[in-house]
Amino acid sequence: FNVLVLNGPNLNMLGKREPEIYGSQSLVDIIAALEVKAESLEINLQHLQSNAEHELIDALHQAHNKVDFIIINPAAFTHTSVALRDALLTVNIPFIEVHLSNVHKREEFRQHSYLSDIAEGVICGLGAKGYEYALDSASQALNK
């Protein structure tokens, strides 16, 4: 199975960026751990981080009919992007929304997501482990 991991704006700065909120691991570390896990689950993992909304949307379009499951941390686009929502609806690939932090105990503007109601599931507040739990869950769903 093919799983695409998408990370939105500022996540390339993980480890340096507000570590008390987002942890000390870099995105490279997180993806490396995820790749090890993917191999054990016999999943082919693709990954893109972008600070540009259109690049994430283009990656979704390219995933159409090629990718079986998506794990996405849309970062700030979670709270702003109708376009990302529409792209996910367009390609109609099941996805899990992941956030490192518990967005529900933060600022009010982080409480609304344009994606959650169309996601298979949402994981937040569990740090980098959230991506691994999402991959486990994707694997289970795909092998059913």
Ligand code: DQA
């Ligand atoms: C985030 C939460 C978002 O509110 C924020 O804009 C981010 C990261 C998280 O992983 O906790 O950039 O998606």
